[in-house]
Amino acid sequence: MKIITCIAPVNIATIKYWGKRDTELILPLNDSISVTLSTDQMHSKTTVAIDPDFKSDRMWLNGKEQSVDNPRFAQCLKEIRRRVQDKHGDIADWKFHICSENNFPTAAGLASSAAGYACLVYALAKVSGISEVRDVSLVARRGSGSACRSVWGGFVRWQAGVRPDGADSLAEQLYPAEHWPPVRVLVLVVSDSKKKIGSTSGMQESVKTSKLLAHRVERVLPDRIANMIEAIGRKDFATFADLTMQDSNQFHAVCLDTYPPIVYMNEVSHAIVDFVHKYNQLANQVKVAYTFDAGPNACLFVLEPDVADVIAHLRHLFPPTEHSAANYVRGIPVVQHVQLHK
Numbered sequence: 267m268k269i270i271t272c273i274a275p276v277n278i279a280t281i282k283y284w285g286k287r288d289t290e291l292i293l294p295l296n297d298s299i300s301v302t303l304s305t306d307q308m309h310s311k312t313t314v315a316i317d318p319d320f321k322s323d324r325m326w327l328n329g330k331e332q333s334v335d336n337p338r339f340a341q342c343l344k345e346i347r348r349r350v351q352d353k354h355g356d357i358a359d360w361k362f363h364i365c366s367e368n369n370f371p372t373a374a375g376l377a378s379s380a381a382g383y384a385c386l387v388y389a390l391a392k393v394s395g396i397s398e399v400r401d402v403s404l405v406a407r408r409g410s411g412s413a414c415r416s417v418w419g420g421f422v423r424w425q426a427g428v429r430p431d432g433a434d435s436l437a438e439q440l441y442p443a444e445h446w447p448p449v450r451v452l453v454l455v456v457s458d459s460k461k462k463i464g465s466t467s468g469m470q471e472s473v474k475t476s477k478l479l480a481h482r483v484e485r486v487l488p489d490r491i492a493n494m495i496e497a498i499g500r501k502d503f504a505t506f507a508d509l510t511m512q513d514s515n516q517f518h519a520v521c522l523d524t525y526p527p528i529v530y531m532n533e534v535s536h537a538i539v540d541f542v543h544k545y546n547q548l549a550n551q552v553k554v555a556y557t558f559d560a561g562p563n564a565c566l567f568v569l570e571p572d573v574a575d576v577i578a579h580l581r582h583l584f585p586p587t588e589h590s591a592a593n594y595v596r597g598i599p600v601v602q603h604v605q606l607h608k
């Protein structure tokens with residue numbers, strides 16, 4: 267028997283992926299850019315065992331056995347086996363037993379599928395003797411698009427690619443975390459309930475019905491992506507922050523432009539947006555940026571010297587009655603201070 271345990275980090279997109287040109291192969295309409303968080307607070311953990319005596323593939327998620335017929339999961343296994351066949355044919359028939367867990371809310375718009383599939387594929391690759399990160403990114407993409415970015419630390423770009431077979435649609439590291447050490451992320455958990463409309467079906471509805479999405483992809487993103495890469499390169503926080511907030515806002519505008527509309531942010535999310543703009547206005551400088559994925563939870567980007575002051579203001583605005591996860595039930599975000607993953 268061979269057995270291995272891996273952990274994989276969450277990534278937060280600063281330029282969002284929203285919309286596929288190929289739903290089967292999970293090929294996106296646009297490039298996206300993300301920041302990978304340290305695994306200290308939020309991560310997925312997966313243990314994979316392979317053994318010639320295992321009769322079938324089996325999988326447990328957060329302690330509950332799951333069907334292995336899930337098409338995306340099955341696709342990841344198939345893609346790994348295809349690569350194993352090419353390299354180490356002898357173990358290609360062995361079955362996998364897989365145990366995965368997230369230490370943060372699953373499906374609440376906190377990139378759980380990204381960390382989960384990155385971890386699954388990385389562990390499958392490791393136990394099967396596949397070492398190229400390129401392969402891990404390509405296969406993780408088949409589990410969940412955003413997962414292809416979680417295989418790198420620091421600042422990451424997922425190249426949409428142009429090939430119909432998707433062989434050039436994978437993530438690359440733009441810069442490691444050490445490039446810009448003071449960047450911090452505050453994760454504000456507003457709710458841990460499962461989102462009403464998952465990203466996969468939400469983005470499909472947007473592709474079908476939103477004219478704003480087409481405009482975004484064709485007219486807005488090419489320059490925005492180039493500007494974002496430049497801003498990260500020269501460590502220009504104000505530009506990085508403005509682009510991040512504008513892109514989050516446009517993504518949620520696309521969701522509202524989808525018909526019927528998709529609403530991910532709630533009242534607390536909007537109160538956080540107002541706070542960030544007021545804070546920056548009073549500082550006469552852009553010191554904080556927000557971004558929201560397919561859920562109400564916020565991620566704030568802040569430079570390390572400003573973290574304490576921002577947290578103090580958040581505590582004042584949303585006074586916690588006790589430091590427990592139950593706070594967000596009362597509309598008070600729970601703040602986690604996270605560094606970037608290398």
Ligand code: DP6
Pocket residue numbers: 278279281282283284292298377379380409410411412413465466467559560
């Ligand atoms: C809003 O990667 O979850 O978080 O590829 O269908 O699994 P699928 O979608 P998924 O979408 C993530 C959307 C997002 C933006 C982002 O992470 O870029």
